[in-house]
Structure formats: structure tokens, C-alpha cells
Amino acid sequence: MVVMKDVAEAAGVSTATVSRVLNKSADVDPALVSRVMSAVERLKYKPNLTARGLRTQSTPVIALIISDIENPFFTSVCRGVEDVASSAGYSVMLCNADGDLAKEQEYISMLSSQNVSGVIISPASYDSTDVTPLVERGINILTIDRELPIDCDAVRINNQLGSQIATQHLLSSGARRVACITGPRFASTARDRLAGYVQALEAAGLVAEADLQFYSDFKDEGGYHAIGLLLEMEDPPDAIFVTNNRMTTGALHALKEFDVSIPDEVSLVGFDDLPWADIVSPGVTTVRQPTYEMGTAAARRLIERLEGDDSAPQTIVFDPELIVRASSVKTRTIRQPLKRKSV
Amino acid sequence: MVVMKDVAEAAGVSTATVSRVLNKSADVDPALVSRVMSAVERLKYKPNLTARGLRTQSTPVIALIISDIENPFFTSVCRGVEDVASSAGYSVMLCNADGDLAKEQEYISMLSSQNVSGVIISPASYDSTDVTPLVERGINILTIDRELPIDCDAVRINNQLGSQIATQHLLSSGARRVACITGPRFASTARDRLAGYVQALEAAGLVAEADLQFYSDFKDEGGYHAIGLLLEMEDPPDAIFVTNNRMTTGALHALKEFDVSIPDEVSLVGFDDLPWADIVSPGVTTVRQPTYEMGTAAARRLIERLEGDDSAPQTIVFDPELIVRASSVKTRTIRQPLKRKSV
DNA sequence: TTGTAAGCGTTATCAA
């Protein structure tokens, strides 16, 4: 393997000079610069990033810890992060913690051993995710989507607002009993989205009934299962607000399987847009988040920190947008009884 | 920051002994072991992976270079790779080359600078992707999905077989003129899948007409656009085989927009399963690949190499599976004219 | 079994 020493010898200079040329860290005689560069070219020298990392105590790597790589929300965020990071010279280390606290903790520990420059994390839990190993090593942290009870940069959407506009929309489209399927209690997003739904109901002069609120898991199965419970109710809802995309997918599976017609028997609004929301019939009304932009914003903010910005931590809040499609607009005004037709 | 020297002093031993204990690289007196371990515990020592990497000339990192992180195929593969890698103690560095040759080449160069242990790559191009920077550094390479004209491990599906069963199925379900929308010429998968389609037609005694074969881009837009072209034809097809999932999505968009009824006016089969293939109406018949298993197989094979296996390179070929849904099974036998109804 | 010390490939300090 060709190392810096080889380049130095070939160019007839010291390794210090080669390093200066490569990093533009000091003025070097133009003649030497060109000798060095041509030697680099000729020998196809590539700097050893590990050695550089040991010396400088940092590597140009940003870690991204997420809870579900198969969720289109995260893949889009991931693309945003990756695009900004790589064009700024950073690589992205992807860590899929799978919503598993232990796995997440292992990643956090591992990353504190690697000298990664910064970490973007969508924590599995508000209370239990422990990032102190990173903090102790002085590694910059930024939360995305979900928050953490520490003082750090954050990028998220206005979750309450998103739920409010979704719920309001359902009510103004003729719904009278709106149910909400939300995520696990330990996720800040699940709580905020449920809160927005409750607020919208109350603002409309309605009572938020506890038996119309379902805590689930943000996964397909959870949405599927919750629909099963809903359909068994004495007085079932005529509209459902599902607070993330994977549960919306599960809900659609269940509704199709039980042959429930949307939107006449039950209206549906999901949180997070879906790539195929307008291919299905009826199209699914969703609260869209600017996922890619959230990813780029996160990476940009973190990189600013890495380059020395030490201003107070900042929370960047994006606004959601309601994409109205057919699933939430009732075509008949006669209330249909919502009952399971087939099992 | 606490380093090995601190642990050594706290335990009253040399750094060499600490290292031996931590790596179990030699027998150490049990008494010293426990002294070292408790010092590690007490000081919360974490080994510096960069330093170790410099010394051992390798880091426990596997890079994954893919062309489209938003494609469910790759996210699933990615999960498979990640699961196996992380349980074997490797981190995964995700590189989304976006199908862009220049970006891909930059990643390859960067990775050869980092001392990654191995690279799993789905190359952007059969001919133009150049992995020599990795080969020169002795970094292990494994291709996934698409192949490369070098002698290395590979994991892929039997593409020709997949196309054959898809095409045969369309023919036996009543289709008479089957079109094929495939990917770019420079992708081995695009060529192989087209070849399988041609073979199936010929095996059925039909001629593979050139004007029914479309080279596209494996992206949504490509599928959408191709449908537009198809609908303009003098003698349009009564069935379409689309060779990847994103183009299938685009095709469905177009068919819905132009109000073409599936499967009566045109049958449809896609390659790669879709998470929502059975939510849409009609459900989409697809050729399913065992994506997660392909990812785990790839990671396992690569890690075997990293741990010293130097047997001859091996290609692991998986078999596709046809998932028949309603999009490919004609309900009426009367041939419907396929014409665009709205624009 | 344990310790000493060299060295991995850089960058950064200090003289010249």
C-alpha cells in the first residue's frame, strides 16, 4: 500500500509538506505543491482516514440511528441526510435499531467507540434511550422526528398541528365519531399526535372518548389489529385517524379484508404520506411531512455544529400538509352501519 | 477521555495486559483479569476503534453501496445485511449512489481510504462501475442483485426464470400480446429479465416483437412514461410485464390516470413484490424475490471471507416466486380494445 | 504469564 512517506520521497519533500499540501493547512511553495500533486497522482495515493482519524480525534462520519429502515418516512429522511452529508464530505453510518431499546443502546455504545463526528437519532423511547455515552465523548447529537429530554438540536414536524388539521378535516367532511389509532406511549410523536386529535375534537365541542383512542405500535400489525377491535365495538366510529404510515397500511389491509367500504362506512386519514396513496381506490387522505427536507435540514444543522457553531441548541419545526384524497370524503350522507361482513 | 493507559494504571498492570484481557488474545492470570475488568467498568473505558483500526489495518465496518434507498427491494436487503452484520460485530456504512456513476465512484474511492473490511455493492453499471480501488487495497467485494465482470462472490436471483414464469403465467391467463418494460441496458438485471421474457414467448411459439420491448430506467417515471407509449400504439398489448417494482408503481399511476381497467383491458405483472400489492384493487401479481434472505446471505458470505475463507468465489442464486393476484387474471374472455380514455 | 517498546499513517509542534 502506498503511504504518505512514499509520496514524500517521490516528490523529494517531507511528509509534513505532503500533509500541508493535501489539507491546504499552510502555505506551500507552488513548485512543491505541483511536485506533490503529481506524485500523488502517479502513485495513486489515497490518505489513510483511520490514521488521520486517530491523529485528529475525529472521523468524517455521521451516524444515523433510526427505528425502522423499512418505513418510507425514514428512508426518505435517510436520503436527505445522506445527500447533504456526502456532499459535505461526510459518510453516513446507518444504524437500524428496529425500535429495540437494547439494540439501540448497543449502537450508541459502539458509536461512542468509533470516533464518529456526530449522531442523528430518532430515539426508540423518550425516557429510556440513553445517549450519555455519546455526550461524554463530546459527540454532537441531533434528534429527528422524536425528541429526547436533553438539550440538543432537534428537527421535527408540528405533530399536534398535523393531527388537528386531520381531525378537523374528518369532522368537516361529515364524520361524527372519530377514532384515533396512535403509537406507543413512550414515543413523543405518539403522544403529541393523540393530543392534537383530542384538541381538535374539543375545539369542535365534542368529548374525546377514551374508548375511541387506541395506543398501538406504529407497525402494520398494530394498525391491522386496532381495526379488528374497532369493528367489534357496540357503537363503532364513522371515521378513523391513524397516526403513522405503517399502521395505515395495516388498517387498509384489515378494512379490505373485512370488506368495509371507505369512505362511506368509515372515513380514513393517515399520518405520513405513502408513495402509493393515490394508486389505491379510494386514494388515502394523509398528513404529509416534508421528509426529505427534514433529513437535509438535520444534516445541515449537525454539520454546522461540527464545523464549530456553538450557539444554543435549536429545534427546527416543519409544518405538515393535509393531502385530501377520496378516503375521507363521504359521498353519501346516510350513515351506514359499520359492521364486519366477513372474517 | 479515558484510554487504555488509564485502565492499566488503575489495575496496576501494563497496557499489553489490558489489551490481552479485552481481546482474549492470550492467557492472563484470572486475578489480573478481574482487576482489569473492574477498572474498565469503573472508568467506563471504551476502546478506541480508530486506534485499533490503525494498528490492525482494518475496521469492523461493512459498506453497502446501493443505487436506490427508496426502493423497497433495497431497504429490505439492507435490513438483512444490517441484521447479520451487527450481530457479528460489524457496523454497516450505507452508501446511496442513486444510480449515479460519478457518485458511486466517489464512494468507492472514499471507502478505499477508510479501512472498511468489505463492500457489498449493487453496481450502477455492469461495464462502467470500477471497483479496482477496492481490489487494490485488498478489500473484499460481493455483488448483490446486479453483477460485475470480475471474479467475486455474488448474490442474486434467477432473473431469467422470474421473467419466464411471469410471462408464461400471462400467456396461460389469456394474454395474447405481452409487452415488457425493462430497465436500462447497462444493468445486468434489465437484460436478464428481458431475456427471460423473450424465451418464454418463444417457448410458447410466439415471436418476440421488438416494438413490445421497452428499455426504461427502473424508476417510477420510466414506468409511467412507458405506459403512455404503449397506449399510443396501433395494436396495443393486452398484457404488460414490468421488470421492477418502481416502474410497476409508475405504470399503475399511468393506467389509473388513463382509466384503463386491469386486468380486462390489460393484464399486469410486476417484478419485485410491493408492500401494498394486495391493498390495491385489483391486487398486483408480482414476481417476489426473497429480499431479506438475499441480504442476510450476502452479509454471511462476506463475513466468512473476512474471517479467512479463501475458497473460490461463489454465486448464490435464489429462486423467485410468482404471487398471483387479480391484476393478471382476465375475468372476461372478450377482448377489450385498449385505448386511452382520458388525458 | 507479564512487561517493554516498536510501530500502524497521519497531523501538529517546534526549530531552522
Add this chain to the structure above:
DNA sequence: TTGATAACGCTTACAA
């Protein structure tokens, strides 16, 4: 402006 040289934190001959 340039060059010796000492780190960076770890692993591993080699000695003891």
C-alpha cells in the same frame, strides 16, 4: 516556507 520529530491509542513481537 520547510523539515524533524513527537504524539494519537492501540496491538504485538520480543524479552524477561
